[in-house]
Amino acid sequence: xxxxxxxEYAGWxxxxxxxxxxxxxxTQSEIDINAPAIGNRRSYGDAALNTGGxxxxxxxxxxxxxFDRSAGLLTVEAGITLGExxxxxxxxxxxxxxxxxxxxATVGGAISMDVHGKNHHHVGSFCQHVTSITLIQGEKTRxxxxxxxxxxxxxxxxxxxxxxxxxATLQLSQARGDMMLVSEQxxxxxxxxxxxxxxxDAPYTVGWIDATATGDRLGRGIVEEGxxxxxxxxxxxxxxxxxxxxxxxxxxxxxxRAFNALYYRRVPKSGRTxxxxxxxxxxPLDKIHNWNKLYGKRGFHQFQCVVPLDQYGVLRQMMEMVAxxxxxxxxxxxxxxxxxxxxxxxxxxxxxxxxxxxxIDFPNRPAAxxxxxxxxxxxxxxxxxxxxxxxxxxxxxxxxxxxxxxxxWAAVTAKADPHKHLQTDMTRRLDLRT
Amino acid sequence: MTDTWIxxxxxxxxxxxxxRSVAEAGAHVILAGRRMDDLEASAADASARGAVGATPVxxxxxxxxxxxxxxxxxxxxxxxxxxAVFVGSMPSQDDINDDPALVDGTxxxxxxxxxxxxxxxxxxxxxxxxxxxxxxxxVAGDRGRVGNYVYGAAKAGFATxxxxxRNQLGRSGVHVLTVKPGPVDTVxxxxxxxxxxxTTADAVVADIHKALSKKRNxxxxxxxxxxxxxxxxxxxxxxxxxxxx
Numbered sequence: 001x002x003x004x005x006x007x008e009y010a011g012w013x014x015x016x017x018x019x020x021x022x023x024x025x026x027t028q029s030e031i032d033i034n035a036p037a038i039g040n041r042r043s044y045g046d047a048a049l050n051t052g053g054x055x056x057x058x059x060x061x062x063x064x065x066x067f068d069r070s071a072g073l074l075t076v077e078a079g080i081t082l083g084e085x086x087x088x089x090x091x092x093x094x095x096x097x098x099x100x101x102x103x104x105a106t107v108g109g110a111i112s113m114d115v116h117g118k119n120h121h122h123v124g125s126f127c128q129h130v131t132s133i134t135l136i137q138g139e140k141t142r143x144x145x146x147x148x149x150x151x152x153x154x155x156x157x158x159x160x161x162x163x164x165x166x167x168a169t170l171q172l173s174q175a176r177g178d179m180m181l182v183s184e185q186x187x188x189x190x191x192x193x194x195x196x197x198x199x200x201d202a203p204y205t206v207g208w209i210d211a212t213a214t215g216d217r218l219g220r221g222i223v224e225e226g227x228x229x230x231x232x233x234x235x236x237x238x239x240x241x242x243x244x245x246x247x248x249x250x251x252x253x254x255x256x257r258a259f260n261a262l263y264y265r266r267v268p269k270s271g272r273t274x275x276x277x278x279x280x281x282x283x284p285l286d287k288i289h290n291w292n293k294l295y296g297k298r299g300f301h302q303f304q305c306v307v308p309l310d311q312y313g314v315l316r317q318m319m320e321m322v323a324x325x326x327x328x329x330x331x332x333x334x335x336x337x338x339x340x341x342x343x344x345x346x347x348x349x350x351x352x353x354x355x356x357x358x359x360i361d362f363p364n365r366p367a368a369x370x371x372x373x374x375x376x377x378x379x380x381x382x383x384x385x386x387x388x389x390x391x392x393x394x395x396x397x398x399x400x401x402x403x404x405x406x407x408x409w410a411a412v413t414a415k416a417d418p419h420k421h422l423q424t425d426m427t428r429r430l431d432l433r434t
Numbered sequence: 435m436t437d438t439w440i441x442x443x444x445x446x447x448x449x450x451x452x453x454r455s456v457a458e459a460g461a462h463v464i465l466a467g468r469r470m471d472d473l474e475a476s477a478a479d480a481s482a483r484g485a486v487g488a489t490p491v492x493x494x495x496x497x498x499x500x501x502x503x504x505x506x507x508x509x510x511x512x513x514x515x516x517x518a519v520f521v522g523s524m525p526s527q528d529d530i531n532d533d534p535a536l537v538d539g540t541x542x543x544x545x546x547x548x549x550x551x552x553x554x555x556x557x558x559x560x561x562x563x564x565x566x567x568x569x570x571x572x573v574a575g576d577r578g579r580v581g582n583y584v585y586g587a588a589k590a591g592f593a594t595x596x597x598x599x600r601n602q603l604g605r606s607g608v609h610v611l612t613v614k615p616g617p618v619d620t621v622x623x624x625x626x627x628x629x630x631x632x633t634t635a636d637a638v639v640a641d642i643h644k645a646l647s648k649k650r651n652x653x654x655x656x657x658x659x660x661x662x663x664x665x666x667x668x669x670x671x672x673x674x675x676x677x678x679x
Contacts, residue, residue, distance in 0.1 A: 026447070027472055060447065063475050064482035074482075077475075088458075088483055 011049060012042050012292055014299030015364040016392050018049035018425055024057045028077075028166055032056060033138055034421040037164040039109030040081060042102050044302050045392030046425035047113070047159060055424075058108055058166070064088070065167060072172040073131065078108030078165045083283060090178035090278060095228075097129040097173040101333075103283040108165040113389040114157030114350040116337065117282070118204040118226065124341035125352045127156035129171045135163030137416055143167075153405075154412035156347030159388065159427060161409075162416040177230030180204075180281040185271040186264065190219025190316050194356070197336040203227055204281070206335050210260040211319070211328035211360050212253070219319055221334065222267050224281075231275050241289040245297045251363055253326040260330055285331075295363050300329070301392055303372045304359035306337060307384035312356050314382040318375050322360055327368045329361040348405035348412075351387045359390070369393060388426065396431035410434065436486055437461040437565075438513035440504060440555075442493060442548060443521035445472050448570065448618065451635040452518055455643065457485035462511040466493035466504050487511060495521050495547025496539065501554055509558070517555055518568040518642075519548045524585045537584050544588035549595045556599065560606040566646055567603070567610045569596040573654065575614070576663045580678050600651060611645055612652045613638070616659040631658055 010017040025031050038048035038055045048055065058079035066075040072094055076085070083103020085096050100115040109115075114127045123129070133155055134143045142163075144152050155162045187193035187207060197207055202225035209221040285291050292300070307315055315334075322328050339354040340346070362368035372393055379386055385402035386394060400406045413433060420433055427433050439456045441449050444465035453463055457480035465473045465480070465488065473490035480488040489507050493500050508515050522544035530536045552567065559565050574582055575589030593612055600610035619634040633656045645653040654660040666679070 027445075027469075063479035065475060065478050067478075067482040092484075 009041070009049070009055075010299070011045050011047065011392070013044035013301055013364070013390075013392055014292055014295070014297075015044075015301055016046045016049060016299075016425065018046070018051040018055075020050050020052050021054040022057060023054060024060055026060045028061060028136075031058075031136060031164060031166070033136055033164070034419075036160055036422045036424050037078070037108065038160070039079065039106030039112075040104045042105045042109065043113065043388075044300075044390045045388075046429060047388060048109075049425040050423070051425050056164075058164075059106065061166065062106075069094075072174065073169055074172055075132075075167060075169045076107055077167055078111075079106050081106050082110060083279065083286065086279060086282065089172065090175055093175055094172040095175040095278075096126075096170055097123055098126040099282045100126070101283065101285070103279065103286050107168055107170070108160070111156060111165055111168060112158060112160040114346050114352065115389065116352045118206045118224075118335070120352055121200075121205065121336055121338035122203060123173075124338065125157075125346050125350060127346035127350070128341040129173075130156070130168050131171055132169040133165055134167035136166055137163040141166070150408065150412045151416065153347045154349075154409045154416070157345075157350035158347055158409060158413070159349065159424065159432070161413040161422050161427060161433065164422070175228050175278075177228055178278050179229050179231035180226045180276050180278045181229045181273065182224055182226045182276055182281060183271060183273045184267045185223050185225075186267055186269060187219070187221045187223050189217060190319065193219045193221055193223065193334060194312055196223040197334065197356070200225055200336075206333060208263070209319070209332045209334045209358075209360075210264055211322050211330075211332035212257045212260050212326070214320075214323045218323055219316065219334075220264060221332075222264065226281050228278065229275070240287060244293065246294045247296065250294060250296075251329050256328065256330055263330065295329075295361075298364040300361055300363050301368060301372060302331075302359055302361050302390040303375050304357060304387040304390045305375065305379035305384050306351065306353055306355045306357040306387070307379060307382040308353075308355045309336075311382040311384065314378055314384075315356055315358055318358060318378055321371065321374065325367070325371050327362050327365070327371060329363065331359075331361040333357075333359045348409035349388070349403055351385065351389070353385070355384065357387075359387075391426075394430065396429075399430050399432070406432070436511075436513040438464065438508050438511040438515050440464045440466060440508050440515065440517040442466050442504075442517065442519045442551065443495075444476060444490075445469055446520045448615070448635045448638050449518070449520035450476065451639045452520070452568075452642065453480055454483055455639050457481075457483045457488070460484055460486055462487040462513050463489070464504060464507050464511070465490045468492070468494055493521075495551075496542045498547075498550055501551050504551075505555060505558065514565050515555075515558060515562060516565045516567070517552070517559075518570075519552070520570050521548050522570070522572075522585075522589070524582065527580070527582050527584065530584050540584050541588045541591070544585065545591040545595070548592065552595075552599060556603060559608045560603060563607045565608055567596075567599070567608065568613060568642060568646070569593075569599075569610065570613045570615065571596070573614050573616050573659045573663050577666055577674070609646070609649050611642070611650060613642055613645070614652065614654050614659065614663075616654075616656060616662075631656055631662070 035054035041048045061077040062080040098117045110126045204226035207223045444467040477488035571593045572589040574586040596612045641655040
């Protein structure tokens with residue numbers, strides 16, 4: 001804990017790295033009030049990096065503090081992961097209401113990024129099911145709630161800049177079981193894909209998109225709709241690890257193209273219904289522990305934007321650029337997002353808004369970075385925004401024009417952390433704290 | 435009958451992982467340690483995960499007055515008593531060289547304190563005729579090395595004590611497992627690359643449960659430490675005394 005050696009560490013995308021102190025407090029009393037806190041480093045870019053300074057990984061603060069089983073209210077320390085909560089709660093009939101695509105994300109991280117899940121169209125974002133947050137702000141520890149006003153809206157999706165999040169209370173949802181009944185359908189092209197997403201009323205809906213398909217097949221993919229059910233639980237399988245950095249060839253264009261074609265045909269033309277353990281549905285990639293190593297040493301980027309519903313034509317234009325580039329990886333996701341709980345978003349810097357969101361991974365190469373810059377410009381023009389949990393390449397000017405409430409967030413964080421002790425590489429790169 | 439697990443040194447990282455594993459299996463846990471506020475939070479965590487009961491109690495390896503109330507709390511649960519010992523302290527050898535008085539505390543925390551506690555527990559377990567004791571030592575106890583030989587000596591003493599306790603209690607059906615972990619994941623090693631022979635608290639706990647179910651006597655975790663330490667133990671003293679490993 002007191003070791004002062006510096007270490008090199010990276011975000012999930014491994015394209016951006018930092019050199020600095022990475023410490024892991026064992027208890028709340030060991031927390032350094034003057035350094036930013038991070039979770040499990042599942043943000044792709046530099047949101048959890050602090051070059052030359054200290055970051056405090058709170059993964060040892062991972063206890064359940066209180067569980068009101070009748071109301072489904074759960075108070076936890078911020079470092080517990082959502083996968084762990086799912087594992088513990090599902091057998092007891094409860095689940096976190098919002099689960100992002102990885103179970104390795106911590107509760108503190110999920111709040112700081114106001115993450116969303118496959119049920120965003122029904123329930124909104126993560127922070128809309130948080131009922132209180134305990135923050136360390138300098139010498140003070142305070143608990144805030146949705147009624148706390150600006151500080152709440154600056155903390156939800158607030159990149160950890162309003163204080164160190166040490167505890168939170170979550171409103172859980174009842175789960176009828178720990179299996180997921182999943183129906184999978186082929187979407188044959190762009191319009192069909194959008195129509196299937198628009199028409200879905202399932203509790204959980206997401207589209208996998210073949211980002212290499214061009215021409216008539218542009219936008220083809222598989223739309224998955226899920227509903228929680230009870231069933232026989234298959235024996236848990238050990239997670240696999242990627243033992244080394246993969247060579248560039250592994251994700252070269254012909255291989256991705258071939259993989260995607262097979263993946264698409266895996267689902268029969270008439271569609272199918274399968275039963276899966278909920279963890280496999282929520283966190284499909286977590287079974288392969290370090291899948292980010294598949295992209296080799298140089299790492300990768302994920303572009304994720306959301307554009308308003310009437311701008312889906314711009315999204316199609318993006319897909320054309322991506323499919324034509326030969327740069328995309330198999331990991332590409334399309335989803336329709338709702339307007340948020342009560343038509344609002346949780347925080348000033350929350351990513352989710354009503355519209356379509358597209359997420360695509362690219363290996364970290366100059367051509368991919370150029371393409372991402374073009375995609376971002378399109379997103380900005382379409383009144384969309386990009387997701388800071390994924391970003392490693394954007395500019396402060398672009399982000400500030402995408403997030404209209406940024407000035408309010410900056411004002412609250414300036415008061416909450418006047419000496420800017422909680423800054424990260426991301427807030428400096430994007431000049432967010434001014 | 436449900437299991438009751440006394441966890442000595444319940445705030446340590448490995449102890450936390452062990453507590454969760456037995457809580458999820460529906461045991462009653464007696465969480466013994468020095469920081470009551472931390473133990474209370476851990477007790478709430480254990481209950482939320484399925485423990486039938488979770489009782490925090492004060493324990494200080496250097497204060498034998500604290501021992502009896504722990505035994506009383508365990509008896510009150512009415513379950514089959516088991517005990518896992520995770521206590522120990524490791525001041526750096528440099529600090530000990532500067533302040534020889536630190537020897538006493540190191541030996542008390544890692545050896546004499548837990549040994550005295552187990553000596554008080556032994557008759558209860560013997561009468562019960564079942565249950566397990568898990569004693570966590572260290573590979574550092576296998577040979578005195580220049581870097582941490584006071585800690586190593588304490589763990590060596592504890593290992594010898596456990597060996598004798600196993601010999602005694604085995605006659606009445608109580609199993610004693612000696613665990614010798616190598617280095618367990620710390621923050622400095624979790625940057626980018628994986629360190630060789632480094633393990634995590636969860637992996638140690640999984641190994642402990644496997645060893646308990648097979649009634650193993652001594653567990654090296656990771657397993658690689660068994661051949662490594664066997665080789666280190668075989669190095670002749672005239673050569674070893676010139677090495678700093």
